[in-house]
Amino acid sequence: MSIEPLPDSERRLGAFLANWTRRVTHKPLLTLLVVAFAAAIAGYHAIGHLRVNTSTADMISDRLEWRQQYIEYRNTFPQFVSNVLVVLDGDIPEYVEDAQRRLADTLSSRADLFESVHIPGGGTFFETNALLYLEYDELQEVADRLARIQPLLGRLQNDPSLATLFDTLAQANESDATGIEAAAVYDRIASVLNGQRQGKTSRISWQSLLLDDEQAASPRVITVKPKPDFSRLLPMTGALESIRDIATELGIEPSVRVRLTGPVAMEHEELLSVSAGAARAGLLSLLAVTVILFVALRSARLVLACVLTLITGLAITAGFAALAVGRLNLISIAFAVLYVGLGIDFAIHYTLRYRELRHGGQENTVALETAASDVGASLVFSAITTSIGFYAFIPTDFSGVAELGLIGGTGMLIGLVVTLTLLPTLLTLMPLREDAPVSSDRNAPLRKAGLYLGQHRGTVLTLSAIAAVSGLWLIPHAQFDHNPLHLREANAESVLAFTELLAETGTTPLTLSVLRPDPTTAVQTASELRELELVSDTRTLNDFVPMDQSDKLAIVDEIGWLLGPDLGASTTPVSRPGDDLEAIQKLRATLDLDDPSQRRLAAAIEDWREWLISTPSKDAALGDLTISVLGTLPANLERLDRLLGAAPITVERLPEDITALWIAPDGRYRVEIVPLENLDDNLSARRFVESVRATADDAIGMPVVQVGAGDAVVSAFRFAFISAFTIITVLLWILMRNIGDVFRVLVPLMLAALLTGATAVLLDIRFNFANIIALPLLLGVGVDNGIHMVHRLRAAPPADGNVLGTSTARAILFSTITTIASFGSLALSQHPGTASMGE
Numbered sequence: 001m002s003i004e005p006l007p008d009s010e011r012r013l014g015a016f017l018a019n020w021t022r023r024v025t026h027k028p029l030l031t032l033l034v035v036a037f038a039a040a041i042a043g044y045h046a047i048g049h050l051r052v053n054t055s056t057a058d059m060i061s062d063r064l065e066w067r068q069q070y071i072e073y074r075n076t077f078p079q080f081v082s083n084v085l086v087v088l089d090g091d092i093p094e095y096v097e098d099a100q101r102r103l104a105d106t107l108s109s110r111a112d113l114f115e116s117v118h119i120p121g122g123g124t125f126f127e128t129n130a131l132l133y134l135e136y137d138e139l140q141e142v143a144d145r146l147a148r149i150q151p152l153l154g155r156l157q158n159d160p161s162l163a164t165l166f167d168t169l170a171q172a173n174e175s176d177a178t179g180i181e182a183a184a185v186y187d188r189i190a191s192v193l194n195g196q197r198q199g200k201t202s203r204i205s206w207q208s209l210l211l212d213d214e215q216a217a218s219p220r221v222i223t224v225k226p227k228p229d230f231s232r233l234l235p236m237t238g239a240l241e242s243i244r245d246i247a248t249e250l251g252i253e254p255s256v257r258v259r260l261t262g263p264v265a266m267e268h269e270e271l272l273s274v275s276a277g278a279a280r281a282g283l284l285s286l287l288a289v290t291v292i293l294f295v296a297l298r299s300a301r302l303v304l305a306c307v308l309t310l311i312t313g314l315a316i317t318a319g320f321a322a323l324a325v326g327r328l329n330l331i332s333i334a335f336a337v338l339y340v341g342l343g344i345d346f347a348i349h350y351t352l353r354y355r356e357l358r359h360g361g362q363e364n365t366v367a368l369e370t371a372a373s374d375v376g377a378s379l380v381f382s383a384i385t386t387s388i389g390f391y392a393f394i395p396t397d398f399s400g401v402a403e404l405g406l407i408g409g410t411g412m413l414i415g416l417v418v419t420l421t422l423l424p425t426l427l428t429l430m431p432l433r434e435d436a437p438v439s440s441d442r443n444a445p446l447r448k449a450g451l452y453l454g455q456h457r458g459t460v461l462t463l464s465a466i467a468a469v470s471g472l473w474l475i476p477h478a479q480f481d482h483n484p485l486h487l488r489e490a491n492a493e494s495v496l497a498f499t500e501l502l503a504e505t506g507t508t509p510l511t512l513s514v515l516r517p518d519p520t521t522a523v524q525t526a527s528e529l530r531e532l533e534l535v536s537d538t539r540t541l542n543d544f545v546p547m548d549q550s551d552k553l554a555i556v557d558e559i560g561w562l563l564g565p566d567l568g569a570s571t572t573p574v575s576r577p578g579d580d581l582e583a584i585q586k587l588r589a590t591l592d593l594d595d596p597s598q599r600r601l602a603a604a605i606e607d608w609r610e611w612l613i614s615t616p617s618k619d620a621a622l623g624d625l626t627i628s629v630l631g632t633l634p635a636n637l638e639r640l641d642r643l644l645g646a647a648p649i650t651v652e653r654l655p656e657d658i659t660a661l662w663i664a665p666d667g668r669y670r671v672e673i674v675p676l677e678n679l680d681d682n683l684s685a686r687r688f689v690e691s692v693r694a695t696a697d698d699a700i701g702m703p704v705v706q707v708g709a710g711d712a713v714v715s716a717f718r719f720a721f722i723s724a725f726t727i728i729t730v731l732l733w734i735l736m737r738n739i740g741d742v743f744r745v746l747v748p749l750m751l752a753a754l755l756t757g758a759t760a761v762l763l764d765i766r767f768n769f770a771n772i773i774a775l776p777l778l779l780g781v782g783v784d785n786g787i788h789m790v791h792r793l794r795a796a797p798p799a800d801g802n803v804l805g806t807s808t809a810r811a812i813l814f815s816t817i818t819t820i821a822s823f824g825s826l827a828l829s830q831h832p833g834t835a836s837m838g839e
Helices: 008-024 028-049 065-076 093-108 124-133 136-158 162-175 182-197 206-211 237-249 262-297 300-324 332-359 364-391 399-429 444-455 457-477 493-503 519-530 549-563 577-590 596-613 618-630 633-643 682-695 702-736 739-762 774-795 807-826 832-838
Strands: 084-089 114-118 220-226 257-261 512-516 535-539 669-675
Touching: 008 364, 008 399, 008 774, 028 300, 028 399, 065 512, 065 702, 084 093, 084 237, 084 262, 084 493, 093 114, 093 206, 093 220, 093 237, 093 633, 124 136, 124 549, 124 633, 136 162, 136 206, 136 549, 136 633, 162 577, 162 618, 182 206, 182 596, 182 618, 206 633, 220 237, 237 257, 237 262, 257 262, 257 493, 262 300, 262 332, 262 493, 262 807, 262 832, 300 332, 300 399, 332 364, 332 399, 332 774, 332 807, 332 832, 364 399, 364 702, 364 774, 399 702, 444 457, 444 807, 457 739, 512 519, 512 682, 519 535, 519 669, 519 682, 535 682, 577 596, 577 618, 669 682, 682 702, 702 739, 702 774, 739 774, 774 807, 807 832
Parallel strands: none
Antiparallel strands: 084 220, 084 257, 114 220, 512 669, 535 669
């Protein structure tokens, strides 16, 4: 291999760096104090001013059209942005609805913490008019159902006891006219009896019995817009903690489960996860690097000097990040780990060359200056190429990585300056002894490897070609996952709750919206979009005006006449132990054992009676049974009474809290588009977005943000990769002035990039917002090895020509190991996005 002599430019650079070393080590204490003061100021500024923004949408430039549409929509309807979704669910729908109402009322009273509180489909308006929103046939079925059950309700209103219920059921069995779906009642009573016998508390839901409400078991949601407290590191902590505290004070749990999800809750949990993961990875990275340095340098002084240099550079870089950017995002928060893995490379190359010179007999000052001259130029070039790998993202629309690019790229330059300034200063104050014991040639294994590879270069090239072909076959199968939900911890409460909401078409938070100038155009647009194959439904303000109101109101009046005027009168269940037991026995005698539900109830009654005999307090047990069976009845009768107060609805009669969700302050009308499929699936999300925007190109919402952000990131990746490759190639030509050397450096680099992508396919590691920086960064980092080797062959060629037998090769090996250890520590993070970056 032909290697040209060192160009004059590199000689002059080496001489400058040697002179710089001479100057900073002339007064080492002064240099140390200046650098330490700069690091302290930078670190203090970073601690006080560096914040974290977890919004995925904000990681994309606002120059994109869809991003501008989203910002306008967000400003028009701020109530849909930065919300907490309080999800309540439980076995008893009545308890869930009561908890939803009480919690919403209490949260609304805390104007200091919450800007707005809203119950979707809830409130006084819907509590009164819900029946009008049923289809005509559904309402008629409800009326028929209530007509059949009216005799039972009439008796229970006058005497709400187990004796009345069981006696009525027994009479119905004897006359073969239940008046109610008996199987459902029997199964619920059997479940309560078995639960009490087993020490479990259960309740009968009269809501499902009276109205056969299919949505009764669905989760209930409260939409809360909290006020951030920017005096805290996590501004939403106070609001989120208050929601939980208020729920506890109201005694909602454990009968009703309360979970927090939505953008604010998920970003809050994600920030905690990312921060903890990044902090843990940073400590593990620093520890791993320290251990590897001990193995590589075999000197506590050298290791201490390297670690102090690394920490100083990191502090100054953090200060720069706080000053230039002011915030970290879900990607740039990993800059500390990246800095540790990459910044230590400068110190490794410098100290190993310094150590080699000291053991060769050079005086300390001369060894420091010679080391700077020998490896300084390649360190400068490496810092530049690594920075290029970072900086290549700055011009892209992926501002999340652009911020990391600015921080990381500048951090590499800062690391270079700190290494060439502080490291020789420290080694002047605590020099390596010239007569330090040297064990056997530590470079012997690498020297043998160099000889072996030289003898089998044909085999190496053949295997490399096979690997390249395999990589080219696999790389088209690489996928990009644009769903930010997949970057979050799957078992986190907010993610689990959000995933459940996505599976419920009626409650999915992922919908699209379009704005139209008037209600007529809005209705027309909704009608057009409703015909699309992937659209489940569309909604406008006009949908809150029910169809066929006069006919439905007639049915409501008929129900009211049938049930009587005293329906909502307060009725408290009462227990009369003697009468209750007698009624239970009478019901057991009338049950038909050929009917499965009645047979199950008969068995439950027999087991329960045996259990009751051994119970010390039979009256108390019967009192508990009364509450379990009839406890939810009074609230349902009151609810039904309110429903019978429905009145004609017009757009003008709609409450302001509803119209504000559909009419913008500038008078435009909102149309909401609900997806047919679960948008947790990436393909479904893309198909839904493309289908809707083909008809309405101004449709906006989180599905558009996710798909658009994914496309922007992939485009940014292509631009960054091509830009980094082009700039690095030109730079190599300028530095090396030999096309053969440039080719030899780039071919292994491209093979490494190709195999990295192919390995990701084999391991099913999808590219995402967090890890896509890997390949462009690989160009900037990977080219350093070739630069160091070529520069060593030019500046201080080994006598036998085998560069793998030098300290440069050893430095390359250990700097690579430290990079692997540092980046690999990210893979241990609980945050999937951060972990995928490490992987």
